[in-house]
Amino acid sequence: MKSIIRNGKIITNEGILPDGSVVIEDGVISHVGNWVGEIPGYDTIDATGCYVAPGFIDLHVHGGGGHDFMDGTVEAFEQVLHTHLLHGTTSMMPTTLTSTPAALTRVLDTYEKIAGTNDTGVGLLGLHIEGPYFAMNHRGAQDPRFIRAPDPDEYISLLNRYTCISRWSVAPELEGALNMGLYLREKCIIASIAHTDAVYEDIRLAVQHGFTLVTHLYSGMNGVIRRGAYRFAGTVESAFLMDCLDVEIIADGKHLPVPLLQLIYKIKGPDRIALVTDAMRAAGTTHTESILGNLENGLPVIIEEQVAMLPDKTSFAGSIATADRLVRVMWKEAGIPLSDVIKMMCHTPAKIAGVSKHKGELSTGMDADIVIFDESVQIQQVFIGGTRKI
Template sequence: MSKSDIKITNGHIITPYRIIKNGELFIRDGRIEAVSESNIDAPGAHVIDAKGQYVAPGFVDIHVHGGGGSDFMDDSVEAFLTVAETHARYGTTAMLPTMLTSTKAEIIRSLKRYEQAAANNVLGARFLGIHIEGPYFAMEQRGAQDPRYIRDPDPDEYLEILASSSSIKRWSVAPEKKGAIPFGSILRERGILPSIAHSDALYSDVAQAFENGYSLVTHLYSAMSGVTRRNAFRYGGVIEGAYLIDELDVEIIADGRHLPAELLQLVYKIKGPDRTALITDAMRAAAMPEGNSMLGSLTDGMEVLVEDGVAKLPDRSAFAGSTATADRLIRTVRDVAGIPLIDAVRMMTATPARILGREASVGSLVPRKDADIVIFDEGITIKMTMIQGRIVYSSDERIPTNVAEQKITS
């Protein structure tokens, strides 16, 4: 029997398609070995009693900027680690750190900081790579992206950025921008996910982008075109393209502020849980008190006001980022939109894992996958977060120290 054997018992285990009542789960060397409706014989294993609460896959956040008072643009390893540790307390076990529109030099510098942080990330949500959001956006749909740095795709620039790091896994772009279509093809060739974002595209632009590798729509409804008139004729936009192209995945900021219940329900009805990922899109104010804050880096970011559970531009003319954590997303889609818990969890686990091509290791509780696990109660309050068999957060002080101190196996 391995020293790292763990058995979770007396839990309602959430699988992709059912909930196993009072099930058991067995972990060995950081991986799931068995999931059962009956007792698993594991003598000598550390036993964790889930106390009749839910046992779910760890949450996978594929779009997050910050939290706990730090932002990934802060140019420090400590900021990366603070964000990862903050979100782990709310159930996130894997994340895609996201950069805002900025200069080429700042993007490259942040990529280097990411690589340093990834090598030292022990207590927080695992990093799955980097998501670059911008700077190739439509000015009219910039939202809270800094207009000083918005520009068209420049091959000399983006090829230098791509050459500087192998950690880039996703890049959000407005596909109607000059040069955006060939850029998407280049990203796909390199195994990087091109995503449609901050865009004034027509449906025809979206269709062309999809044909050239763009397979995801960044924060659906936020900073994008819908039905518009040109020369008196109506045209569909990005929103209509997201619905009409079945194979396009979408992500939504389900914080209860960015989208009302009826739009959450509409996305769920048309795209379904297998094509919809929940994201926090959280900035540094996540898990922090409301008040004045900063979007982006402390030295060159944008001042924002956090109130009513969301970040706003100082004049309150628009939202400027989310302050959500992953538990809040699941609570919102279940309680506000009436979406079944099993589907809400899938949109925060299996679906984002599949979108990133990481479904072989994370996103569901099945044998041989990494033991990234959360336990939460009926109110979606996180009681325990486990990453690769290592407990990084627990509200129960009775959990044995030797379990909490296990090393992560890669």
């Protein structure tokens, strides 16, 4: 299949090319630049002056469209993928929640069933296991019934049984967590800092033991803390200080207000920030009540003011955001240049996931995963491998 996207504002890592074109051949981008004119045998796609960007990449998503990956069914997986595809996501890391071992293995089994054959075409970048090895006092909406310290018999068994695990979020200060970090690094699996009570010294050790990413910065972790008269840098400050750490942020405008989004951008820069939805099953719906996790033993959630919360409103419970909302908030509300926003939504997540050689930017030789959106970041068209999906 050969096609040309013309009459678009092409967003590249270097900036925005007005009135540009993207040439696609057999699912791969063969040219990005000024309008090349009609080419015989190529379909012409008119972007109608809209923005043309790489497909969005979401490294942290639990659900959407009324379904959750923790449901552990092919139908749930397909519906979540389809919901986020409608909003521009072309690749993602399905994410689990703290749960029973049986519920987790059900999700892993389902992932392996559909990894190469899902009907939506959305690329699966491996499974992200979030929990159960977390600090209880920073659990957020993670189910306290199942939170515990790292168990090497458990995680080694899972990692030997399943090859689809690409990331594991852990509180690094827990007993056994540093050894787990080393094991994850040995297996080339992303070790991510999450739901943690760690201070600077803990994070420094975590980095030395293989941790490279911070899960939803500011959420489920401490900032500066006091012990008696003394102050200690928390996980947030450690992430800012350590240039080697990548961070993900839930840029829905609720988990983090605009000033904090601007602060993170100013300190870490677009090459170290991945925008994520952390979406739960109510994303893409009009539901006012929902369940976080699987339907059997998940936690009740209410939806108010465009965000999911526990019924007592003591904690957010994931988000109901989709990727287009993240782009809109960062660009329109936080005032960050659109090319940098797209880098945080596409290129940096691809780099973290280890797929940046073929995904995450519009350039020659890259997969033709492409999103076209208007000035309000309303999705107009989505292509995966050069095939129009939306």
